[in-house]
Amino acid sequence: MIPNAEVEYKEALLEVTLLRRQPEMIKIDVGRQLILQVAIWFSLFHFTLCSLRAQEALPSWREGASKKAIIDFVERVTTAGSADFVPPEQRIAVFDNDGTLWSEQPMYVQMAFALDRVKILAEKKPELLDNKMFKAIVTHDREALKQISERDVLELVMETHANMSTAEFDQIVKDWITTAKHPVYKKPYTECVYVPMLELLEYLRAKQFKTFIVSGGGIDFMRPWVETVYGVPPEQVIGSGVKLRYELRGTEPVIMRLPEIDFIDDKSGKPVGIQRHIGRRPILAFGNSDGDYEMLQYTTSGAKTALGVLIHHTDSKREVAYDRESHFGKLNRGLDDAATNGWVVVDMQQDWEQVFSFQR
Amino acid sequence: MIPNAEVEYKEALLEVTLLRRQPEMIKIDVGRQLILQVAIWFSLFHFTLCSLRAQEALPSWREGASKKAIIDFVERVTTAGSADFVPPEQRIAVFDNDGTLWSEQPMYVQMAFALDRVKILAEKKPELLDNKMFKAIVTHDREALKQISERDVLELVMETHANMSTAEFDQIVKDWITTAKHPVYKKPYTECVYVPMLELLEYLRAKQFKTFIVSGGGIDFMRPWVETVYGVPPEQVIGSGVKLRYELRGTEPVIMRLPEIDFIDDKSGKPVGIQRHIGRRPILAFGNSDGDYEMLQYTTSGAKTALGVLIHHTDSKREVAYDRESHFGKLNRGLDDAATNGWVVVDMQQDWEQVFSFQR
Numbered sequence: 106m107i108p109n110a111e112v113e114y115k116e117a118l119l120e121v122t123l124l125r126r127q128p129e130m131i132k133i134d135v136g137r138q139l140i141l142q143v144a145i146w147f148s149l150f151h152f153t154l155c156s157l158r159a160q161e162a163l164p165s166w167r168e169g170a171s172k173k174a175i176i177d178f179v180e181r182v183t184t185a186g187s188a189d190f191v192p193p194e195q196r197i198a199v200f201d202n203d204g205t206l207w208s209e210q211p212m213y214v215q216m217a218f219a220l221d222r223v224k225i226l227a228e229k230k231p232e233l234l235d236n237k238m239f240k241a242i243v244t245h246d247r248e249a250l251k252q253i254s255e256r257d258v259l260e261l262v263m264e265t266h267a268n269m270s271t272a273e274f275d276q277i278v279k280d281w282i283t284t285a286k287h288p289v290y291k292k293p294y295t296e297c298v299y300v301p302m303l304e305l306l307e308y309l310r311a312k313q314f315k316t317f318i319v320s321g322g323g324i325d326f327m328r329p330w331v332e333t334v335y336g337v338p339p340e341q342v343i344g345s346g347v348k349l350r351y352e353l354r355g356t357e358p359v360i361m362r363l364p365e366i367d368f369i370d371d372k373s374g375k376p377v378g379i380q381r382h383i384g385r386r387p388i389l390a391f392g393n394s395d396g397d398y399e400m401l402q403y404t405t406s407g408a409k410t411a412l413g414v415l416i417h418h419t420d421s422k423r424e425v426a427y428d429r430e431s432h433f434g435k436l437n438r439g440l441d442d443a444a445t446n447g448w449v450v451v452d453m454q455q456d457w458e459q460v461f462s463f464q465r
Numbered sequence: 466m467i468p469n470a471e472v473e474y475k476e477a478l479l480e481v482t483l484l485r486r487q488p489e490m491i492k493i494d495v496g497r498q499l500i501l502q503v504a505i506w507f508s509l510f511h512f513t514l515c516s517l518r519a520q521e522a523l524p525s526w527r528e529g530a531s532k533k534a535i536i537d538f539v540e541r542v543t544t545a546g547s548a549d550f551v552p553p554e555q556r557i558a559v560f561d562n563d564g565t566l567w568s569e570q571p572m573y574v575q576m577a578f579a580l581d582r583v584k585i586l587a588e589k590k591p592e593l594l595d596n597k598m599f600k601a602i603v604t605h606d607r608e609a610l611k612q613i614s615e616r617d618v619l620e621l622v623m624e625t626h627a628n629m630s631t632a633e634f635d636q637i638v639k640d641w642i643t644t645a646k647h648p649v650y651k652k653p654y655t656e657c658v659y660v661p662m663l664e665l666l667e668y669l670r671a672k673q674f675k676t677f678i679v680s681g682g683g684i685d686f687m688r689p690w691v692e693t694v695y696g697v698p699p700e701q702v703i704g705s706g707v708k709l710r711y712e713l714r715g716t717e718p719v720i721m722r723l724p725e726i727d728f729i730d731d732k733s734g735k736p737v738g739i740q741r742h743i744g745r746r747p748i749l750a751f752g753n754s755d756g757d758y759e760m761l762q763y764t765t766s767g768a769k770t771a772l773g774v775l776i777h778h779t780d781s782k783r784e785v786a787y788d789r790e791s792h793f794g795k796l797n798r799g800l801d802d803a804a805t806n807g808w809v810v811v812d813m814q815q816d817w818e819q820v821f822s823f824q825r
Contacts, residue, residue, distance in 0.1 A: 194698055271740055315700070328744045338554055339744030340675070340701075349740055351733040351759055358763045360740045373711040380631055380709055380720045382742060384688045384699030399711055403718045 162308040165301040165459040171414075171451045175305070178412040182388060183312045189410040191388055193313035198389040199379060199400060200306070202320035202327060202344075204434040205393045205416050206335060208287060208297040210425040213433055215262060215322050217288075218281055222265045262323060263347050267364035271325060271349065274362055278329045292463055295334045301457045302391075302416075306335055314389065319343045319378055321371035321396050325362075343378040345370045375400035391416065394434040401439070401448055413448040415439050420454035423464055522668040525661040525819040531774075532816065534809045535665070538772040542748060543672045549770040551748055553673035558749040559739060559760060560666070562680035562687060562704075564794040565753045565776050566695060568657040570785040571648060573793055575622060575682050578641055582625045622683060627707050627724035630714075631685060634722055638689045652823055655694045661817045662751075662776075666695055674749065677701045679738055681731035681756050685722075703738040705730045735760035751776065754794040761799070761808055773808040775799045780814035783824055 166172040182191040203209035223242045227233045234240045238261060241249030253261070266274060287297045306316050318327060318337050324344030331337045348363040370378040376399050379387065390397070390404035393416040401413035415436065418427050428436040443450045451457075459465060526532040542551040563569035583602045587593045594600045598621060601609030613621070626634060647657045666676050678687060678697050684704030691697045708723040730738040736759050739747065750757070750764035753776040761773035775796070778787050788796040803810045811817075819825060 194692070197700075324741075325744070332554070340557075340742060342744065346741065349737045351736040351763065356766075358736065358759070358766050360736055360763075376711040376718065376720055377709045381684075381706065382700065384685070384702065399718070403711065403720075406716075406718045 162311070163301065163304050165304055165457060167456055167458050169456055171449050171456045174449045175412070175414065178389070178410070179309065179312055179314075182410055191409060195385065195388065195409070196309075196312070196314040197317065197383060197385060197387040198309050198314045199317045199319045199343075199387045199391070199404065200302070201392040201394070201397045201400070202318050202322055202331075203394075204418065205391050205397070206298055206302050206306075206318070207294065208290075208424070209393075209434045210418075210427065210431075211288065213322065214287075214294050214297075215326050217285065217294075218278070218326065219262045219265050221281065221285065222277075223261075226265060262326075263366050264364055266323065266326075267347050267362045270354075270359040270361055272359065274325055275329050278326055282330050290461065290463070292461075295330055296463060297461060298334060299416075299457070300459045300462050303335065305391075306337070309389070310336065315341065317341045317343060317379075317383060317387070319370065319375050319390075319400060321345055321369070321374075324370070343370055343382045345374075371396045373399045376403035379403070386411075388412070390414070392439070393418065394436050395438045396434075398438050398442075402446070405446060405448065413446065414451060415443060415448055416451045417453060419452050420457070420460060422454075423460040424453060426454075522671070523661065523664050525664055525817060527816055527818050529816055531809050531811045535772070535774065538749070538770070539669065539672055539674075542770055551769060555745065555748065555769070556669075556672070556674040557677065557743060557745060557747040558669050558674045559677045559679045559703075559747045559751070559764065560662070561752040561754070561757045561760070562678050562682055562691075563754075564778065565751050565757070566658055566662050566666075566678070567654065568647065568650075568784070569753075569794045570778075570787065570791075573682065574654050574657075575686050577645065577648075577654075578638070578686065579622045579625050581641065581645065582637075583621075586625060622686075624724055626683065626686075627722045630719040630721055631709065632719065634685055635689050638686055642690050650821065650823070652821075655690055656823055657821060658694060659776075659817070660819045660822050663695065665751075666697070669749070670696065675701065677703060677739075677743060677747070679703045679730065679735050679750075679760060681705055681729070681734075684730070703730055703742045705734075731756045733759045736763035739763070746771075748772070750774070752799070753778065754796050755798045756794075758798050758802075762806070765806060765808065773806065774811060775803060775808055776811045777813060779812050780817070780820060782814075783820040784813060786814075 163172060163176070166175075181187055181189045182196065184190060200206055203213050203215075207214065220242050223233070223239050227239060227243050234243060237249065238253065240246070241253075269277075282295060283293070285294060286292060287294055290297055309316055316335075316337055318331060318335070318341065320327060320343070322344050324342055324346045327342050327344055328339040331342055332339060346367045348365045348367040350361045350363055352359060352361055368374065368378065368381075372395070375397065379400070386407045386409075387400075387404045388407070388409050388411040390401045390412075391414045392398075392401055397415070401415070405411045405413040417436070417440070418425060418434070420426060427434065428440060439448070440450070442448075453460065523532060523536070526535075541547055541549045542556065544550060560566055563573050563575075567574065580602050583593070583599050587599060587603050594603060597609065598613065600606070601613075629637075642655060643653070645654060646652060647654055650657055669676055676695075676697055678691060678695070678701065680687060680703070682704050684702055684706045687702050687704055688699040691702055692699060706727050708725045708727040710721045710723055712719060712721055728734065728738065728741075732755070735757065739760070746767045746769075747760075747764045748767070748769050748771040750761045750772075751774045752758075752761055757775070761775070765771045765773040777796070777800070778785060778794070780786060787794065788800060799808070800810070802808075813820065
């Protein structure tokens with residue numbers, strides 16, 4: 106597509122140049138001129154869209170095997186006439202959130218939110234402190250907190266996030282996300298997002314991909330802010346969630362959040378979440394932990410050309426270097442099997458010119 | 466928007482006319498000319514989009530209160546500067562399927578599918594006939610079949626549609642939908658769709674609405690064909706569904722359909738399904754039965770200007786006249802409360818110039 110667009114564009118420019126030199130030609134037919142101009146306009150437009158490639162599209166990605174693999178894949182599936190061409194409506198790209206689009210260290214952002222919530226709730230309801238986990242949170246009992254498993258985290262989240270309407274929860278998240286700051290970077294969490302990944306989201310959408318978030322995190326914890334931060338609308342967010350119930354509060358209909366887990370969108374839950382929400386297999390998947398293994402496996406085992414990408418946290422200076430032994434975002438199976446499975450492993454330190462927007 | 470676009474368009478045309486009369490002006494500056502042409506092109510484009518209104522957009526809708534209410538609402542929420550303006554990303558329109566977009570008489574299409582399935586399955590597994598419901602189906606025992614409730618239908622569907630992968634089920638539905646015919650119209654079911662509703666879907670999308678199906682029917686029964694028939698992609702389909710499980714069949718990942726109901730997207734389940742999948746409240750909802758009551762209630766009770774529309778099956782000649790006493794698609798509460806709730810009730814006989822495409 107690009108070479109053609111370039112040729113068309115140059116031909117059109119040539120024609121304009123010729124016309125400039127022969128003003129008498131112009132007099133002949135304004136109608137013909139109009140058609141020509143429209144053609145030039147189209148070519149320009151086309152050329153602009155298509156020129157969103159390597160250099161221009163992903164400036165924070167350093168030249169190298171990772172960037173090349175991603176760009177090559179995207180070019181292959183979006184070039185009409187290519188054997189691997191995929192029609193736009195089937196260009197589904199899925200992104201994990203924690204550790205793939207934004208920081209998940211020193212802890213999941215949603216856990217920070219849950220801890221803050223517990224503190225606020227405990228002020229109003231001191232009886233909450235009868236619960237050991239809540240007490241450990243409020244008293245900053247690090248030893249007790251270390252015992253909390255990922256499953257505990259989810260249950261904590263469910264417990265502290267339920268018994269209110271979805272609209273109320275939405276407002277609580279909005280209020281928190283605009284005020285809370287990352288403990289290390291001292292910036293709002295919504296700035297602790299990876300610049301190269303933001304570029305990737307935009308690049309893919311320009312290539313007519315539909316971008317989805319598929320996260321182990323809470324679906325309704327992400328929706329209030331991902332549209333602004335990632336350009337992903339709420340209906341393209343898949344995540345873990347509590348059971349919901351529609352009811353009338355007087356005459357006002359509300360959707361209540363029940364203190365019961367409905368779905369955990371992690372590990373083998375991710376392909377299930379994808380099927381429930383999207384109903385077709387993605388052709389491009391980005392993750393960073395073993396929680397994303399099945400999502401990448403499902404994506405890259407389909408009949409269509411597909412690509413799986415793991416973001417490997419290798420940068421101890423600009424971010425945090427972690428993988429196999431990490432508490433949040435553990436990456437073992439992914440690293441072991443990436444080569445066999447043909448997955449791209451992005452080396453954050455090597456492949457990214459920039460990590461966070463505030464770092465230069 | 467329309468008056469402005471018209472003015473711009475006329476001004477641009479005038480300018481072209483003047484230029485035609487004064488060819489010496491053209492000689493001066495091809496660059497300026499190019500800019501002008503681009504402006505004309507934009508105006509034309511803009512004008513074309515905006516001119517999709519009343520007459521042109523909904524030719525199968527007769528002039529009257531229903532059509533006027535729908536068009537007025539859409540104009541109000543899509544006109545920049547209007548007090549009721551809704552930004553494009555928030556223009557969510559939800560449509561029930563059975564009886565709203567396609568025929569649900571003499572029975573739900575998915576039930577016809579399930580009955581056909583039972584017959585095929587019983588040939589391979591005669592032991593299925595030990596089940597009374599299955600036996601009644603295979604032996605066409607009308608009296609026994611009359612005892613089947615809506616809930617039975619769903620369970621029948623779940624039972625006969627499970628224990629296979631989503632890909633296998635998808636293929637079975639595709640094969641069936643291209644061969645099965647409506648028992649009354651003797652046409653493929655995908656032709657037994659309401660022309661005025663197809664026009665409405667297109668009209669709304671041209672007005673930058675995102676159109677979703679929110680049906681009590683099976684989500685994976687609809688997805689294989691709704692994209693072609695309604696222009697609604699699988700990721701914008703919400704429906705009832707079975708539990709799913711990701712697993713490996715050898716090295717091939719599959720998503721298995723388990724014989725257990727996960728979610729029933731009907732009545733108060735509809736607002737829940739909307740929240741789970743879309744995460745924001747629609748501003749426009751179309752239904753035809755009391756199964757849609759809560760969806761319309763939820764839609765029209767929000768802070769934003771919103772509209773609820775009920776399709777009332779009043780046409781015994783071109784379709785079937787049914788409402789309060791019907792087995793499928795019963796409409797009682799909706800008719801009782803429509804006026805109070807400000808919902809539009811579309812009278813199919815009066816308001817629709819055409820029902821099915823094959824009827825003229």
